[in-house]
Amino acid sequence: MSFIFAIFLPIIATLLIPFLFKKVSSIHTGWFVLLVPVVLVIFYGTYIPSIMNGSTYLDELPWIPSLDISFISYLDGLSLLFSLLITGIGALVVLYSIFYLDKKKEKLGNFYVYLLMFMSAMLGVVQSDHLISLYFFWELTSISSFLLIGYWYTRDRSRFGALKSMMITVFGGLMMLGGFLILGIIGETFSIRELIGQASALSGHDLFVWALVLVLLGAFTKSAQFPFYIWLPDAMEAPTPVSAYLHSATMVKAGLYLVARFTPIFALSEVWIWLVTGVGILTLFWGSFFAVKQTDLKAILAFSTVSQLGLIMSLLGIGSIAYHVTGDLVTTFTFATFAAIFHLMNHATFKGSLFMIAGIIDHETGTRDIRKLGGLLSLMPVSFTIALIGSLSMAGVPPFNGFLSKEMFLEAVLNLQHFDLYAMDSWWILFPIVAWIASVFTFVYSLYFVFYTFRGKHKPEQLPKAAHEAPIGMLVSPGILATLVVIIFFIPNFFGNAFIKPAVAAIQPLAYQVPTDVGFTIKAWHGFDSPALYMTLGVFLVGYLFYKTIPKWSAVYNTIPSKVSLNGMYDGLMRLGDSGANRFSSIYMTGSIRNYLVYMFAAIIVLLGGTMWIKDAFAIRFDNLAPIRFFEILISIILIVGTITILVTKSRLTAIIALGAVGFTVALFYIIFKAPDLALTQLVIETVSVALFLGAFYHLPKLNKHEKGKEDRGFRLTNFLIALGVGVMVTLIAISSHSQKLKLSISQYYKDTVYSEAGGGNIVNVILVDYRGFDTLFEISVLTIASLGIIGMITLRLVKKKGDRKIENK
Amino acid sequence: MKTNDLIMQTTTKVVFFIIFLFSIHIFFAGHYTPGGGFVGGLLMSSAIVLLLLAFDLKTVKEMLPINYTVVTAVGLLISLATAAGSIFFNVPFFTHVYDYFYLPLLGETSIHTAMFFDTGVYLVVVGVTMTIIQMIGGDE
Numbered sequence: 001m002s003f004i005f006a007i008f009l010p011i012i013a014t015l016l017i018p019f020l021f022k023k024v025s026s027i028h029t030g031w032f033v034l035l036v037p038v039v040l041v042i043f044y045g046t047y048i049p050s051i052m053n054g055s056t057y058l059d060e061l062p063w064i065p066s067l068d069i070s071f072i073s074y075l076d077g078l079s080l081l082f083s084l085l086i087t088g089i090g091a092l093v094v095l096y097s098i099f100y101l102d103k104k105k106e107k108l109g110n111f112y113v114y115l116l117m118f119m120s121a122m123l124g125v126v127q128s129d130h131l132i133s134l135y136f137f138w139e140l141t142s143i144s145s146f147l148l149i150g151y152w153y154t155r156d157r158s159r160f161g162a163l164k165s166m167m168i169t170v171f172g173g174l175m176m177l178g179g180f181l182i183l184g185i186i187g188e189t190f191s192i193r194e195l196i197g198q199a200s201a202l203s204g205h206d207l208f209v210w211a212l213v214l215v216l217l218g219a220f221t222k223s224a225q226f227p228f229y230i231w232l233p234d235a236m237e238a239p240t241p242v243s244a245y246l247h248s249a250t251m252v253k254a255g256l257y258l259v260a261r262f263t264p265i266f267a268l269s270e271v272w273i274w275l276v277t278g279v280g281i282l283t284l285f286w287g288s289f290f291a292v293k294q295t296d297l298k299a300i301l302a303f304s305t306v307s308q309l310g311l312i313m314s315l316l317g318i319g320s321i322a323y324h325v326t327g328d329l330v331t332t333f334t335f336a337t338f339a340a341i342f343h344l345m346n347h348a349t350f351k352g353s354l355f356m357i358a359g360i361i362d363h364e365t366g367t368r369d370i371r372k373l374g375g376l377l378s379l380m381p382v383s384f385t386i387a388l389i390g391s392l393s394m395a396g397v398p399p400f401n402g403f404l405s406k407e408m409f410l411e412a413v414l415n416l417q418h419f420d421l422y423a424m425d426s427w428w429i430l431f432p433i434v435a436w437i438a439s440v441f442t443f444v445y446s447l448y449f450v451f452y453t454f455r456g457k458h459k460p461e462q463l464p465k466a467a468h469e470a471p472i473g474m475l476v477s478p479g480i481l482a483t484l485v486v487i488i489f490f491i492p493n494f495f496g497n498a499f500i501k502p503a504v505a506a507i508q509p510l511a512y513q514v515p516t517d518v519g520f521t522i523k524a525w526h527g528f529d530s531p532a533l534y535m536t537l538g539v540f541l542v543g544y545l546f547y548k549t550i551p552k553w554s555a556v557y558n559t560i561p562s563k564v565s566l567n568g569m570y571d572g573l574m575r576l577g578d579s580g581a582n583r584f585s586s587i588y589m590t591g592s593i594r595n596y597l598v599y600m601f602a603a604i605i606v607l608l609g610g611t612m613w614i615k616d617a618f619a620i621r622f623d624n625l626a627p628i629r630f631f632e633i634l635i636s637i638i639l640i641v642g643t644i645t646i647l648v649t650k651s652r653l654t655a656i657i658a659l660g661a662v663g664f665t666v667a668l669f670y671i672i673f674k675a676p677d678l679a680l681t682q683l684v685i686e687t688v689s690v691a692l693f694l695g696a697f698y699h700l701p702k703l704n705k706h707e708k709g710k711e712d713r714g715f716r717l718t719n720f721l722i723a724l725g726v727g728v729m730v731t732l733i734a735i736s737s738h739s740q741k742l743k744l745s746i747s748q749y750y751k752d753t754v755y756s757e758a759g760g761g762n763i764v765n766v767i768l769v770d771y772r773g774f775d776t777l778f779e780i781s782v783l784t785i786a787s788l789g790i791i792g793m794i795t796l797r798l799v800k801k802k803g804d805r806k807i808e809n810k
Numbered sequence: 811m812k813t814n815d816l817i818m819q820t821t822t823k824v825v826f827f828i829i830f831l832f833s834i835h836i837f838f839a840g841h842y843t844p845g846g847g848f849v850g851g852l853l854m855s856s857a858i859v860l861l862l863l864a865f866d867l868k869t870v871k872e873m874l875p876i877n878y879t880v881v882t883a884v885g886l887l888i889s890l891a892t893a894a895g896s897i898f899f900n901v902p903f904f905t906h907v908y909d910y911f912y913l914p915l916l917g918e919t920s921i922h923t924a925m926f927f928d929t930g931v932y933l934v935v936v937g938v939t940m941t942i943i944q945m946i947g948g949d950e
């Protein structure tokens with residue numbers, strides 16, 4: 001199996017889903033879908049040993065060769081770790097969803113198509129070596145996330161959350177595209193590997209910092225960093241398997257991937273270190289602080305995800321300092337990268353299990369509101385155990401994997417004191433302090449999540465359903481993840497060697513040639529002289545105190561007015577955009593067809609007349625004309641009489657018939673001037689349109705509704721002027737084009753080639769289907785769209801809204 | 811209002827088929843003599859319009875239970891597929907081919923991919939025209 005094919009395998013599999021969902025409805029579609037990630041995880045798993053030894057794999061498929069755009073799959077330690085996360089967690093999530101989503105009630109076809117589409121997109125993001133295809137997959141993840149959040153599209157909040165995530169992540173994506181283009185232009189290549197090769201040359205360029213900031217905007221929006229994190233809590237409207245998969249384990253980590261992947265290019269810049277580390281640490285604190293405010297289980301987890309993503313982000317920022325130091329200090333800072341990747345893996349395990357537990361609680365009790373929950377310990381003991389493992393790991397308590405990476409994090413932040421460039425020597429102390437405070441809140445919300453749900457008083461009267469333990473199938477996936485949480489704690493170096501060292505070597509190519517060069521071992525015990533140990537103990541102590549006193553200090557959240565919040569700003573911005581666009585378009589979109597005709601005709605007069613005036617193109621010569629024959633005069637008279645009849649008649653029916661007469665007379669002209677094709681078409685068109693007029697006759701407004709009243713004179717005068725202007729213009733253009741033949745007529749070319757090249761005899765028709773086939777193709781497309789528009793216009797009449805629906809942020 | 815259009819209705823029953831056959835003729839003739847998919851499609855629509863005038867919308871819908879939106883879509887697909895088909899032969903999009911064949915009854919005949927494209931045009935024109943007329947005519 002080629003790597004490119006592996007990326008596209010899930011999206012190819014989507015072709016079967018509608019069939020399986022419709023025809024094999026007795027078996028849950030998820031069972032078939034499960035095969036895809038399982039096959040892929042085994043496929044990628046076989047590459048672990050060789051990647052551990054430093055091999056990389058390359059596969060290429062041309063996409064747009066003329067623009068030098070292709071799908072290039074580049075598999076190294078970092079891509080492999082992410083690919084395994086995507087397919088591994090993907091398999092567990094699909095398994096979980098089989099029990100979570102009812103096969104009769106839910107539209108499983110849609111769900112699994114979106115999910116597989118996402119899987120392909122995400123694999124594409126982490127393996128693409130070409131910036132443009134990376135961008136393509138990046139936006140595809142945004143789109144599939146949008147579709148998945150809006151999966152229950154009948155709910156207002158789902159649609160709101162979907163739109164919000166789309167707006168913010170696509171904004172970031174577009175910024176990132178700008179950054180990519182700058183990189184591509186100054187580096188003259190779109191290949192990431194080649195860009196890494198010339199990183200030091202790039203960093204001198206004026207636009208380098210712009211590229212950096214734009215790419216970071218993409219990463220920050222995707223990875224829900226401050227201040228863009230606001231879409232993530234609203235994305236929790238998605239079904240829980242989606243939240244576990246996209247919004248905690250994989251998609252939100254795409255931003256981290258991007259930062260890690262571009263570290264070798266951008267790390268040379270001071271701006272990069274400050275932005276990545278600073279925003280990361282701020283997000284870490286912000287997310288953990290506001291997590292305690294939330295009352296929805298999934299919202300707590302969403303804020304906790306925001307905070308943990310900030311943690312990893314800041315570690316990646318500290319890790320990139322390694323590019324600025326020499327000697328022993330290099331490993332001091334690559335240690336942060338090591339910790340980042342380790343925590344990234346750990347976070348996927350414990351947060352995935354916690355999300356699934358939140359889904360189980362929602363599924364079995366009917367609510368996720370932590371105020372209504374409580375005392376579930378005796379009813380759902382297995383869920384409690386898994387939730388406890390996940391939460392304690394998140395809080396950084398041994399013997400769970402979160403403890404290891406949390407200690408490494410604190411140590412890495414303390415290492416900042418060894419860096420004395422870029423004003424870091426005077427400011428470094430801020431980072432450990434903020435990190436420590438954030439860790440305290442992390443500890444608080446972890447306990448809050450698990451104990452407020454499972455301990456305390458059981459309130460069955462507030463629960464929509466009688467609570468009971470989840471079916472065994474639902475517990476399998478979180479159970480596996482929780483087991484991993486424990487296993488990683490006891491054999492961390494096995495995972496370290498297999499996954500983390502290859503990834504670190506990919507991020508720090510200057511420091512390490514091959515993954516085996518990375519010399520870190522993970523230890524649970526660092527001895528009594530480790531300052532991280534005392535920080536951790538302090539976190540436990542202060543955290544426990546804060547947890548016990550939540551009711552006393554939680555009032556502090558109410559002091560922040562909601563209007564100045566980021567959500568308030570987002571809502572305001574959206575409203576402004578909406579009403580602004582509305583106001584602008586209502587200036588010219590009046591709904592009156594007469595106004596639209598005025599625009600069009602006025603444009604003919606002004607643009608055409610103006611252009612011809614400026615170019616001095618008017619020319620009136622009557623030489624070289626054929627003699628006017630008697631019946632031509634006759635037909636012209638009929639034409640003029642018919643036209644005048646339309647203008648003066650008081651009856652619409654007469655007007656329609658007179659219009660038909662005009663049309664048929666024009667057809668006669670075509671016959672006289674030997675254009676049988678045109679004549680034929682004109683005749684039939686005229687017939688059909690007269691019939692159409694008769695059909696619409698009933699609905700048209702009164703013909704003479706403008707006949708009375710004071711504005712009548714002005715109305716008729718504008719009509720007259722515009723009609724006169726258009727008539728004069730068209731006549732002048734016709735005469736001018738006859739009077740000065742600047743270019744040779746193209747008809748000779750058609751005559752020469754119509755039989756030899758196009759194999760036809762009728763030039764008009766061959767032009768339609770061959771010479772100018774594109775025109776025809778687009779014309780019939782436009783016709784189709786117009787007919788769909790008419791269906792929409794008539795069947796879905798614009799009805800007056802019954803009160804605006806408004807969705808506010810919590 | 812119920813009117814008795816016996817003459818109109820009887821004539822229509824005959825004329826409809828004549829127009830229909832003529833539209834097919836015009837369609838095929840288009841490559842060498844006046845005609846083509848566009849006019850052919852319009853003629854076909856006018857035949858149906860004649861039916862509509864002679865009978866009423868409901869009766870015509872029973873006589874010809876055709877979903878014209880589907881006709882439009884199928885036509886557009888045929889046209890697009892013809893245009894796109896050339897990609898698979900590694901020639902630019904929209905490259906037509908033609909050749910002359912000997913067919914029984916018809917004799918020496920040219921078969922041209924443009925004909926398939928024109929078939930799509932024909933169907934789109936019929937579909938769109940009839941959709942519009944049905945929508946507007948059937949609207950209360």
